[in-house]
Amino acid sequence: MIGIIPAAGAGLRIQPLGCSKELLPVGSRDIEGVERPKAVSEYLVERMIAAGARRICMVISAEKSDIVRYYAARDYAAEIFYAVQRRPRGLCDALFRAESFVHAEEPVLIGLPDTIWFPENAFHASVEQGPGVNLVLFPVKDPSAFDAVICDDRGYVERVEVKQPNPGSHWIWGAVTASGRAFHDLRMLWESRHREDEYLGHLLNAYIAAGNPVSATANGEHYMDVGTIEGYHRAQDYLRTRNRQSGELRSTEFKSGAA
Numbered sequence: 163m164i165g166i167i168p169a170a171g172a173g174l175r176i177q178p179l180g181c182s183k184e185l186l187p188v189g190s191r192d193i194e195g196v197e198r199p200k201a202v203s204e205y206l207v208e209r210m211i212a213a214g215a216r217r218i219c220m221v222i223s224a225e226k227s228d229i230v231r232y233y234a235a236r237d238y239a240a241e242i243f244y245a246v247q248r249r250p251r252g253l254c255d256a257l258f259r260a261e262s263f264v265h266a267e268e269p270v271l272i273g274l275p276d277t278i279w280f281p282e283n284a285f286h287a288s289v290e291q292g293p294g295v296n297l298v299l300f301p302v303k304d305p306s307a308f309d310a311v312i313c314d315d316r317g318y319v320e321r322v323e324v325k326q327p328n329p330g331s332h333w334i335w336g337a338v339t340a341s342g343r344a345f346h347d348l349r350m351l352w353e354s355r356h357r358e359d360e361y362l363g364h365l366l367n368a369y370i371a372a373g374n375p376v377s378a379t380a381n382g383e384h385y386m387d388v389g390t391i392e393g394y395h396r397a398q399d400y401l402r403t404r405n406r407q408s409g410e411l412r413s414t415e416f417k418s419g420a421a
Contacts, residue, residue, distance in 0.1 A: 163289075164264055164342075165210035165218040165240070165271040168256035169203065169229060170247040173276070175390045182226045184275040188388055189401040201232060202388045202397075203275035209337075210271050211240045213285035219260040220275075221245045252360025258349045270345045272338040276389040278397055279336050279382055288379045293341035295348070295369065299333040300382030307387070308334035309363040311378055319376040322363035335378075336385045338362070347374070 173183030187199035210218055218240050222229055233242050245259040257272065264270055269289055279300055288296040297319060299311055310329035312320045323329040340348070351372065352365055359365040370376055386397045 163214045163216060163269045163271065164260075165207075165215040165273070166257055166260045166264075167203065167206060167210075167218060167220045167273060167275050168247075168253055169220050169226065169275045170223040170250065170256050171276075172223075172250060173389060176394065182222075182229050183389060184226075184229055185232055186276075186388060186394065188278065188394070188397050189405070202278060203229075205278045206273045206275050207233075207238065207240075207242070209279075209282055209285055210273065211238060212282060213271060213289060214269070215271055216240050217263070218242045219245055219263050221247050221256045221259045223247055223250070251357075253362050254352055254359050254365055255357065257362070258352060261346065261349050264342045264345050266342045266346060268342045270338075270340045270342055272340070274336070276387065277336060278386045278388060278401075280384045281381070284379075284382050285337060285339060287381050288337070288339040291339070291377050291379060293344065295338065295340045295344050295366070295374070295376045297335040297366075297376065297378045298337040298339070298382060299378050299380040300336040300385035301332050301380075302334055302385055303332070305329045305332045305334050309361070311335050313378050313380075317377055317379070319366070319370060319378050321370065322366050324361050324363035333378075333380055333382075334385070335363075336382055344374075 169184045176183055184203040185201045188202045189200050190197045191200045222244055247256045247259050271285055284298050288298045297311055306327050306329055310323040310331045311333050312330050314320055348369060351369055352359055366376055387393045388397045
């Protein structure tokens, strides 16, 4: 299983920064008893590894060598390697920079490195859907800022509304799973459309129109876009509250067990 993380974007919504936006510290982790900052993209890396990814390809630009340094200094239960997108040409172009590393018979995980979502195991149910393209859906308050997903009664995607005002659903895709074969088919379709699709939602609509099924799993609970300063602050507040509540729960369980 391979994970693909498009991390070449300039992060214009949250500039100026002193590092790549994928390395923004959000929350923390414990390292040998010492609390250390945690990069926002690590949440996605951890979720991919937990879902079974043993190789993760990060697609970066030439200016983002700090991402390589950051991940080279840490040990993960997956091989992390890199492909380069020299110029910003959209999400589809970034994703397909990794195509040569994808085997037809292996599952593919796709996520956005400046987002954090829960539950941590949201990839699992989507992978279990089997071959093809499967979207992991999350509810949000303002779906017009994202790719809203419209599904039929059987859970198949009818269309993706890309950053549309007043979309017909408050569920958005926050992650994607696909078979390697379906990923290659998407690449071929993108090529046949003269690489005109920047957003994945537009390409998925063309894929569906060509008669290919795309399923959706609406098992997401919470989704945070950390690519804006407002989203960054909300993510910090949410994780702080979540960690505090988790600590209180563990304390209550300990006291109950000791009684």
